[in-house]
Amino acid sequence: MVKITETKLRKALVDQLKKKNMMTEYHLDKVEEYIQYWKSNQDLFEDIKTRGTKVKSYNSKGCEVIKTNESINDAQKNSVIMLKILSILKLQDPVFEGSEDDYL
Numbered sequence: 320m321v322k323i324t325e326t327k328l329r330k331a332l333v334d335q336l337k338k339k340n341m342m343t344e345y346h347l348d349k350v351e352e353y354i355q356y357w358k359s360n361q362d363l364f365e366d367i368k369t370r371g372t373k374v375k376s377y378n379s380k381g382c383e384v385i386k387t388n389e390s391i392n393d394a395q396k397n398s399v400i401m402l403k404i405l406s407i408l409k410l411q412d413p414v415f416e417g418s419e420d421d422y423l
Contacts, residue, residue: 323415329354331413339409346408353404356397363394 332350336342367390374388405412 325354325358327415328357328413331415332408332410335410335413336408341408349404349408353401353408356401356404360394360397360401363390363397366390367394 329350332353333342333347336346336350367388370388370390372388372391373385376384376386378384
Protein backbone atom coordinates (compact mmCIF):
# COMPACT_ATOMS: atom_id res chain seq x y z
CA MET A 320 0.00 0.00 0.00
CA VAL A 321 1.32 3.44 -0.94
CA LYS A 322 1.49 5.95 1.92
CA ILE A 323 -0.25 9.16 0.94
CA THR A 324 1.58 12.30 1.93
CA GLU A 325 0.58 15.91 1.47
CA THR A 326 3.30 16.30 -1.15
CA LYS A 327 2.19 13.24 -3.13
CA LEU A 328 -1.44 14.31 -2.96
CA ARG A 329 -0.68 17.84 -4.15
CA LYS A 330 1.49 16.52 -6.99
CA ALA A 331 -1.21 14.08 -8.13
CA LEU A 332 -3.83 16.83 -8.25
CA VAL A 333 -1.55 19.37 -9.93
CA ASP A 334 -0.50 16.77 -12.51
CA GLN A 335 -4.16 16.31 -13.43
CA LEU A 336 -4.56 20.09 -13.75
CA LYS A 337 -1.52 20.22 -16.03
CA LYS A 338 -2.94 17.49 -18.27
CA LYS A 339 -6.17 19.47 -18.55
CA ASN A 340 -4.30 22.75 -19.14
CA MET A 341 -6.00 24.25 -16.07
CA MET A 342 -3.04 25.77 -14.24
CA THR A 343 -4.68 29.00 -13.06
CA GLU A 344 -4.44 30.64 -9.64
CA TYR A 345 -8.09 29.77 -9.01
CA HIS A 346 -7.52 26.09 -9.69
CA LEU A 347 -4.31 25.97 -7.66
CA ASP A 348 -6.11 27.68 -4.76
CA LYS A 349 -8.80 25.00 -4.93
CA VAL A 350 -6.10 22.33 -4.77
CA GLU A 351 -4.74 23.98 -1.63
CA GLU A 352 -8.25 24.11 -0.18
CA TYR A 353 -8.63 20.40 -0.91
CA ILE A 354 -5.29 19.74 0.83
CA GLN A 355 -6.46 21.62 3.93
CA TYR A 356 -9.63 19.51 4.14
CA TRP A 357 -7.57 16.37 3.60
CA LYS A 358 -5.22 17.30 6.46
CA SER A 359 -8.19 18.07 8.68
CA ASN A 360 -9.65 14.66 7.86
CA GLN A 361 -6.38 12.99 8.80
CA ASP A 362 -6.66 14.57 12.26
CA LEU A 363 -10.33 13.61 12.54
CA PHE A 364 -9.61 9.99 11.58
CA GLU A 365 -6.80 9.88 14.13
CA ASP A 366 -9.25 11.10 16.79
CA ILE A 367 -11.74 8.40 15.79
CA LYS A 368 -8.98 5.78 15.92
CA THR A 369 -7.83 7.03 19.35
CA ARG A 370 -11.15 7.71 21.09
CA GLY A 371 -13.44 5.40 19.11
CA THR A 372 -16.81 5.98 17.50
CA LYS A 373 -18.58 6.48 20.84
CA VAL A 374 -17.25 8.82 23.53
CA LYS A 375 -18.19 9.64 27.09
CA SER A 376 -19.53 13.11 27.67
CA TYR A 377 -21.54 14.98 30.27
CA ASN A 378 -24.95 16.47 29.70
CA SER A 379 -26.16 19.81 31.11
CA LYS A 380 -27.13 18.09 34.39
CA GLY A 381 -23.64 16.68 34.84
CA CYS A 382 -24.64 13.11 34.10
CA GLU A 383 -22.28 10.98 32.06
CA VAL A 384 -23.67 10.00 28.67
CA ILE A 385 -22.31 8.07 25.70
CA LYS A 386 -22.57 9.87 22.38
CA THR A 387 -21.23 9.57 18.86
CA ASN A 388 -17.76 11.01 18.40
CA GLU A 389 -18.28 14.37 16.67
CA SER A 390 -15.22 13.70 14.52
CA ILE A 391 -17.31 11.18 12.55
CA ASN A 392 -19.79 13.84 11.39
CA ASP A 393 -17.01 16.36 10.76
CA ALA A 394 -15.07 13.85 8.65
CA GLN A 395 -18.19 13.09 6.61
CA LYS A 396 -18.80 16.80 6.00
CA ASN A 397 -15.17 17.31 4.98
CA SER A 398 -15.37 14.38 2.58
CA VAL A 399 -18.44 15.86 0.88
CA ILE A 400 -16.66 19.20 0.48
CA MET A 401 -13.56 17.45 -0.88
CA LEU A 402 -15.66 15.64 -3.48
CA LYS A 403 -17.27 18.95 -4.47
CA ILE A 404 -13.84 20.52 -4.92
CA LEU A 405 -12.78 17.64 -7.18
CA SER A 406 -16.00 18.09 -9.13
CA ILE A 407 -15.44 21.84 -9.52
CA LEU A 408 -11.92 21.15 -10.78
CA LYS A 409 -13.20 18.33 -13.00
CA LEU A 410 -10.59 16.03 -11.45
CA GLN A 411 -10.66 12.39 -10.44
CA ASP A 412 -9.59 10.98 -7.12
CA PRO A 413 -5.80 10.98 -7.22
CA VAL A 414 -4.02 7.74 -8.05
CA PHE A 415 -0.52 7.32 -6.69
CA GLU A 416 2.52 5.50 -8.03
CA GLY A 417 2.48 1.89 -7.03
CA SER A 418 -1.30 1.73 -7.22
CA GLU A 419 -2.90 -0.88 -9.43
CA ASP A 420 -5.58 1.54 -10.61
CA ASP A 421 -5.22 4.28 -13.17
CA TYR A 422 -7.05 7.58 -13.53
CA LEU A 423 -10.65 6.91 -14.43
